[in-house]
Every structure is written in structure tokens, then in C-alpha cells.
Amino acid sequence: xxxxxxxxxxxxxxxxxxxxxxxxxxxxxxxxxxxxxxxxxxxxxxxxxxxxxxxxxxxxxxxxxxxxxxxxxxxxxxxxxxxxxxxxxxxxxxxxxxxxxxxxxxxxxxxxxxxxxxxxxxxxxxxxxxxxxxxxxxxx
Numbered sequence: 749x750x751x752x753x754x755x756x757x758x759x760x761x762x763x764x765x766x767x768x769x770x771x772x773x774x775x776x777x778x779x780x781x782x783x784x785x786x787x788x789x790x791x792x793x794x795x796x797x798x799x800x801x802x803x804x805x806x807x808x809x810x811x812x813x814x815x816x817x818x819x820x821x822x823x824x825x826x827x828x829x830x831x832x833x834x835x836x837x838x839x840x841x842x843x844x845x846x847x848x849x850x851x852x853x854x855x856x857x858x859x860x861x862x863x864x865x866x867x868x869x870x871x872x873x874x875x876x877x878x879x880x881x882x883x884x885x886x887x888x
Contacts, residue, residue, distance in 0.1 A: 804828035810877035818873035846886040
């Protein structure tokens, strides 16, 4: 985990997610396509996370949120991306299988840590706001 200071001086935290798989989703001909990725969360072992990326300009405020289910080791997130970032991510995910998994980093609102540094989000029902996204995608 890394602490991050943003322009508005609010302290935020970061989650590191490792990509397991990705899909394009089109739920109806009337809707735009979305990208769905399945990830492991380094800070919260044994919790599977699904992130849905949508095309939507986000000028102010959080770009999305991540919710940890109350009674299951599952988290789900929705993140809004500009058209340019959405297409860039789609192109990266369309490349042949990289030599190692890609990583996503979510800058989030503050979350609780235990005395030993463990993160208390598994089965918590907690929702975190997502303020920024970065990724590391290995090239062949």
C-alpha cells in the first residue's frame, strides 16, 4: 500500500490488483460496450474482484467505486474512463498474452488497517471511492 496526497490535500490509499482475465461486454445493441476484468487484490488476499470499465467523461470527483461484499470474498468495482483511455485499455487487453500478468493500481479513499498492516476489507461490506487509475502492462 502507498499513501498518496492529492491536490485537495485529502489522504488516499492505493490498491494493487493483478489481472486474471478480461472480457468485452455488450448487454444490448442499444448499450455501449464495457470492459470487464477479473483481478486478485494484493492487499486483500483470497478476494476476487471484478472491475467494469465504462466510457464516461469524469471531470470532477471520484471516477468510480469498489464495494466489498459483506458475506463473501468478492469485490466489484465500476470505473469511468474517457473515450481515449477506454480505447487504450481495450487495445492493451487485446494484445497476445503477455509474459506476466498486468497490474492495475487504484487510488482510493482511506481504508482501515490492522496493527500488523493487514487490510480489514474482506467480508466487510465496505465501499471505497476510486479517484485515479494507473496500470502496468508487460510488453512482449
